[in-house]
Amino acid sequence: MVLGQSDSDSSMVVKSSLHLNNAWNSFNECRHQGNFCDVVIRIQDARFPVHRLVLCACSDYFRSLFLGQWKSTDKQEIEIPGVSPRVMSSLLNFAYTGQVTVTSVNVEELLPAADQFLISYVKDKCCAFLKRHLTPKNCIGIRQYARSYYCMRLVEASTRYILHHFEEVSQLSEEYLFLPITDVEQIIRDDRLNVHGEESVCEAIFRWVIHDRRVRLKHLTGLLKCVRLGLLEPEYFMIKVKGNELVMECIAECRNLIKEAMKVVCDLHAHAGIESLPTEENLYNLLLRPRLPIEVLLAIGGWSGGSPTNAIEAYDPKAENWLNVSTLSDNNFVGQSRNLSDIPRAYHGVAYVSGFVYVIGGFDGVHYFNTVRKFDVSTFEWTQELSMMHNRCYISVAVLDKKIYALGGMNGESRLNSGECYDPYLKHWALLPDMNERRSDASATSMEGRVYIAGGFNGQECLFTAEFYESDASVWTRITPMRSRRSGVSIISYHGLIYAVGGFDGVNRLRHAEAYNPLSNTWRNISSMGTPRSNFGIEVIDDRLLVVGGYNGQRTSSAVEAYEETTNEWCLIKDMDICRSALSCCIIRGLPHEIIKKYCLPRDISSHCCVDEENFMNHELESSESDRSDGLFADEEMQQIDNNEVPEEIIVVDDQMGSMEDL
The missing domain is CATH 3.30.710.10 (Potassium Channel Kv1.1; Chain A)
Structure with missing residues (x-):
């Protein structure tokens, strides 16, 4: 039998991993x-x-x-x-x-x-x-241990842990009290330090100094220079810093710093805004520069100026300001900037999973989408994901166990009671059991193994019903209805409760809100927002509940409010640059600070702004006629506007009408 003319024509390399395993077992x-x-x-x-x-x-x-x-x-x-x-x-x-x-x-x-x-x-x-x-009690010791054996990745991981959990570390760790001055100064100076307020940094300094007062008092002034003293509450500054016995004991060294800081604190609160202060001087920059956040809110898309928008804005909770990131500067990219915007769409859903933002469904003024676009927040690249089985506008989206739930909505012909679940790792959509109600313009969230959905519009009336889905049981279960009918509502889980905020009841846009307790299966009223709104974004960031944009009954809005559970109060915060409703929001977190800072305001006055100013979108729409038209479309079914005035395919009709242990 002749197989070939040469060995090379008839040879085959065989490799067995089993042979290697057997050899080592024999050894x-x-x-x-x-x-x-x-x-x-x-x-x-x-x-x-x-x-x-x-x-x-x-x-x-x-x-x-x-x-x-x-x-x-x-x-x-x-x-x-x-x-x-x-x-x-x-x-x-x-x-x-x-x-x-x-x-x-x-x-x-x-x-x-x-x-x-x-x-x-x-x-x-x-x-x-x-x-x-790593724990708050052992992280400093582990970092010192890692340094001894040049384990630089562990050193960096420990440092990140200390910065992220600094308040707990400084209060609970005995190891913190024995840190050398260089380490303490390095930690509290770092922009990445995660604290609720600079008051925590001051208390940590005082605790460290008092532990060896005679030796460490000389370092107090230098340490206080690392604190953003201008961001302290005036009462705390006057009593706990200026009046502190340690500060008084070394007042000769501290006097100039305290004097300048007191001026900044007073000016800041008198003008009610960092932007009101002169920022060119280095001292002001050091005293007022906010820390970097560990999470950022993205507001994506929506309806603005009579049409869908693809704008992306980022809210920096530490600077308490918005940044238009539709175009970001990138020195590694040809042209030195990247356009982050994608297809304009409104009435869509957004989900953040493992470093990617998924934009799901929605409407562009003509087409009802079943498409899914994925945005990599690290590389700034958009890719197409597997489309949903159904077109869904006015969609409700939630994330549970790293899976994305797309619920209800409208397919262009009818409201839907169907839902589907997407596994980003398997890239597979699976149909869910039908909900008990057809719902468009509802809202969904997740908490403790359940996906909740509430409110919406079924084609005839605004809904006050609510239900949840448990994947283990694969069944929808009704809960006590809300106290108000709410279409265009936004719901969110916050401190163990489900909050339902704003919306449209068929007659009015709503200011009031309510909270659901799963343990008692009851709703209770909470304080009302300052302004009514429907079809707005909602998220929890920096331990506050934020509502973003929306439609107030007359025009689209750029207004943003924040709610704190401890005080049961709402307060206005910085407006977005763009007035819009039908937007969707998500929180990006768990990222290196090198990535997060791309979505934040620059911290040094010498830094180049990470936004391409020439590409800023100028949307001063609060009083424009195009925004007023959004409101007319919204109420078409209620006011029976002539179909000749509003094209039948304009979906904005549904806009608001229904629309380790210690080692």
Whole structure:
């Protein structure tokens, strides 16, 4: 039988991973049986017969040893100090099997041994174990430990943990009190420091100084210079800082700083806005520069100026300001800027999952969408995802267990009671059981393993009913109805309750809001917003509930309000740049600060603004006729506007009418 003219024509390379596993298993059996062992490792009174070749294969330390001073020696036993028999046994087991057990009991000894014997894989796994077991009480100690063995990734992870949990660390950690001045100053100066207010930073400084008052008092002025003193509440500044006994004791050194800070604090509150103060001077910049946030709110799309928009604005909760990020500067991109905008759409849903923003369904003025667009917040790139099974405008979207739920809406012909669930990892949509109501212009959220949906419009009336879905039971269950009918409502989970805010009851846009307690299955009223609104964005950021934009009954709005549960009060915050309704919002979080800061106002006056000013969208629409027309379209079904005035396909009709332990 002739198969070919040459070996190359008829050859085939065969590779078996099973063969490799069998070989290593055989080596390990020989080790335990004492067969073919050519050296003995002695640790204290314990002796470990091993094969030089195996140790050379997994450790550069043993490779250098056996190919260096032990290359031609006849000595068969090596004594190694500085490691316990238990840990050496673990490392030898790894050398032969590729497996090692890392525990909170052995990790502090295993990591140095892996470092000593240059077994980088085990060292890296020990670092990963310690990273997973960081707590406010041990994070400083773990960082010092990581520095000792040059585990720079663990050092950085510990630093990020300290910055993110600083309030707890400074209050609960005894290790914090023993930090050197350089570390304390480095931490409290960092823009990434996550605190609810600069008052927490002051208290942490005072606690550290008092621990060794005689030695540390001289550092107080330098530490206070790292605090954004201008952002302190006036009463706290006057009593707790200016009047603090530590400050009074070194007033000669502190006087100029306190004097300037007091002027800034008073000016800030007198003018009620950072922008009112002179910002060119370095001192003001240092005293007023806000920290970087750990999360940012994105407001995407909507209906503005009589048509859909693709604008994206970012709310920086620390600076309490909006940034139009439709175009971002990017030095790594040709042209030095990127256009982040995608297809204009309104009445859509938005979901954030694992570093990606998903924009789902909606309407562009002509087409009802079933499409899904995915935005990578790190690379600023848009890609097309698998489309939904149904077109859905006035869609309700929620995220539960990293899956996206798209519920109800309108397909261009009828309101829907169907829902579908998308797995971003499998890239698969699955139909859900039908809801108990047909709902367009409703709103959805998730809490404690359930997806809740409330309100909306069924084609005949605005709804006050609500229900939830449990994936384990795969069934929709009705709950107590809301106290008011609400179409164009927004609901959100916040501090263990479901909040339903604003909307349209068939007659009026609503200011009032209510909260649902799942334990008692009851709704209760909360304080009302300052202005009525429907079809607006809602999210929770910096422990406050924000409502964004919407339609107030006369025009689209750029107004934003914040609600705090502790005071049961609403307050106005900075308006968006763009007036719009039918927008959708999400929170981006869990990202490196290098990415987050792209969506924030620059912190240094010398920094280049990350927004391309020439591409800013100028939407001063509060009093424009185009915005007033949004309101007319919204009430078409109620006021029976002539179909000749409002094209039948204009969907804005539904706009508001229905429309580790301690180591």
